[in-house]
Amino acid sequence: MTETTRESMEYDVVIVGAGPAGLSAAIRLKQLDPDTQVVVLEKGSEVGAHILSGAVLDPCGLDALIPDWKEKGAPVTVPVKEDNFYVLGEQGKLRVPNFAMPPLMNNHGNYIVSMGNVCRWMAEQAEALGVEIFPGMSCSELVFAEDGTLKGVVAGEFGRNADGTPGPSYEPGMELHGKYVMLAEGVRGSLSKEAIARYDLDAASDVQKYGLGMKEIWEVDPEKHSEGRVVHTMGWPLGKNAGGGSFIYHLDNNQVYVGFVVHLGYENPHVFPYMEFQRFKHHPYVAELLKGAKRVAYGARAITEGGWQSLPKLAFPGGALLGCAAGMVNVPRIKGNHNAMLSGKAAAEAAHAAIKEGRSGDTLESYDAAVREGPIAADLKPVRNVKPLWSKYGLSASMALGGFDMWAGSLTKWNPLGTLRHGKTDAEATGLAKDFAPIDYPKPDGKLSFDRLTNVSFSMTNHEESQPSHLRLKDPAVPVEVNLPRYAGPSARYCPAGVYEFVTEEGKEPRFVINFQNCVHCKTCDIKDPSQNIVWTVPQGGDGPNYPNM
Incomplete structure (x- = not known):
């Protein structure tokens, strides 16, 4: 060569x-x-x-x-006016009072922006x-x-x-x-x-930890819009399946950012982060906000969550x-x-x-x-112990112990819990499919919830199809021979853009297909693949999503 x-x-x-x-x-x-x-x-x-x-x-x-x-005209013009935290159940919500949270959690003086x-x-x-x-x-x-x-x-x-x-x-x-x-x-x-x-x-x-953040921009009814309102939720629909939560930010022009984060350290390989996001929007609180609204953009991105000990x-x-x-x-x-x-x-x-x-x-x-x-x-x-507590012991422990540790760290610059370790990488945390029950996700209704490929079209993603795939496999046999029988082919679910699929034709062995044209460059595959067999590289310049104001 x-x-x-x-x-x-x-x-x-x-x-x-x-x-x-x-x-x-x-x-x-x-x-x-x-x-x-x-x-x-x-x-x-x-x-x-x-x-x-x-x-x-x-x-x-x-x-x-x-x-x-x-004075120089930065597009930082929507100050936070209202700050709400909720723990969701399937039908209701419980507000966590602001006074119970450490001062560092206060959004006073912050701004809702398009980065x-x-x-x-x-x-x-x-x-x-x-x-x-x-x-x-x-x-x-x-x-x-x-x-x-x-x-x-x-x-x-x-x-x-x-x-x-x-x-x-x-x-x-x-x-x-x-x-x-x-x-x-x-x-x-x-x-x-x-x-x-x-x-x-x-x-x-320590090992680095990650989350998958998915986001939609909605234009909502002016009567339901409250510029400067910030809402965060935890709990439903994730429950014990995974850590994570949502954000709902009311910016200007009757637009609302609706986002959902799933921590990638989940064990159950049947978890489908994108569908958890879509299901979340059917909660009565969210559904009422989005009734008659119009979704105008979609995207996804991994988030580094390891914090101080993982630097x-x-x-x-x-x-x-x-x-x-x-x-x-x-x-x-x-x-x-x-x-x-x-x-x-x-x-x-x-x-x-x-x-x-x-x-x-x-x-x-x-x-x-x-x-x-x-x-x-x-x-x-x-805040260095919140993430490991959440990963190991779940939402309740992270709120109680993590909250206590944050309060102490904020007030005294000393964390009573020291520095906790994360343990496994997100890939290593993935359990065997046989040890977990599959999860039945409701079919998207096309009004509040959408299938992946429809939503990807709202990311304005484009890749020149004649180039090599920027998603490389270390061993092309691993997806079908290892990941499918052991982990039920999790790449078909953890990708928020529908890049990966297992195609089965009558009388033939399953085939692993990579639709790299759909890729929104979130990097989740590089992080969560349990065999660490997928390597994300850059496509040629200019390709990928074209987010207008994410």
């Missing part, structure tokens, strides 16, 4: 991913020195196209980065400072120096045939080299995953992990964007200081220290 020859470009800092972490790093680098050469590479067709978040934004990250964001639109605005701020931003540029490989230092990435490779060979319009892409390379790909990024393994960055941390080492020779590439979500608060911004700012300051001293390609130890000793640590450490 002929080795591909590529041209290269040199920058001071190369940033992979135009999310809140990557854009914050780019902006801060230019604030510190306008002459710093910074490039941001984004796999989405435009900035924001692949951004999906709840989102209630804690503005502390934006305050630190761009203090005059209001896609916030990132679009941040990109405008970055470009005004001289940052080069290239959307539609998937980064498919890391580039290393002879001494093993990370020196760059390969971006913009297009035109391979389905079998992987170069097609007639093949473009090899370019190598973009930097004194430092910042990986801000978001959850379970393919390059971040490679860097963590290569440099053994998770050697001293890997954040800096390595020539590179750094930013935001959710490392995992900085505060699980009980359901927030991570502020920490992503703060991490980007801290990484930029470390890189700026190093470049100013004439350094390059070394390990930015000061960045790792800034995260572990600064505001991100102050946010994550008090």
Whole structure:
């Protein structure tokens, strides 16, 4: 096989991913020195196209980065006015009083936003400072120096045939080299995953844990809309099958974000996260809100939930992990964007200081220290035991013991439970199908609930079909020979986009089919596959979902 020859470009800092972490790093680098050469590479067709978040934004990250964001017209205009927490039963609900929850759970001063639109605005701020931003540029490989230092990435490779060979319009892409390379790909990024393994960055941390977040945007009856209302629920329909809960956020223009999160550490392989979400909308409280409403968008994304104890080492020779590439979500608060911004700012300051001293390609130890000793640590450490308690003992224990531990951590900076461990990975947590009863899910009604393929059409997802599948199998035999008999083929259920299916034809063995065109880039398959046989990689640039205002 002929080795591909590529041209290269040199920058001071190369940033992979135009999310809140990557854009914050780019902006801060230019604030510190306008002459710093910074490039941001984004796999989405435009900035924001692949951004999906709840989102209630804690503005502390934006305050630190761009203090005059209001004057500059940031799309952060819907303050939280009402904050409700409910535990649901099948027909009713029980409100958890706000006074019973630690102050850190208070959403006063936060805003309901579209993070896609916030990132679009941040990109405008970055470009005004001289940052080069290239959307539609998937980064498919890391580039290393002879001494093993990370020196760059390969971006913009297009035109391979389905079998992987170069097609007639093949473009090899370019190598973009930097004194430092910042990986801000978001959850379970393919390059971040490679860097963590290569440099053994998770050697001293606990396993990472994840959730699957699914979200729809609805236009509701103006009489039922209450701009600024925030609702979170736990309990039904998940029960003991899985951890998780919902969010309902009333933004402006009579729109409501309706979302559902399922923790991926569930044991029963018959759990169907997408159908749990659809069933949730039939709860009387939710159904009444959505009666006569119109669903206008859908998407899904994995969420890093391991928290403080699962943070890997954040800096390595020539590179750094930013935001959710490392995992900085505060699980009980359901927030991570502020920490992503703060991490980007801290990484930029470390890189700026190093470049100013004439350094390059070394390990930015000061960045790792800034995260572990600064505001991100102050946010994550008090809540570090909620997730492991929830995973091991269920909802009631996490609310009681986790609440007590959070209260103590918030008030005294000391957690009575110490630091609990997560135990198994989400893939390892999957049990055998024979040990669990199948779950009968109601058929979608087409009004409140929808089948997956119909909903995927509302994500505006598109992939060039002639390219190789970006969903790779380590062993093509495993899905049918191992996952189907042992785990009842869970990929057909855990994927929120209907990518995977087992096709059975009369008189023939089942076939495993990958419909990669449907993929919304959530990464759940890479995380939850019990055999860890599916590897998520990037498709060619610009492909995937095209979220308008998620």
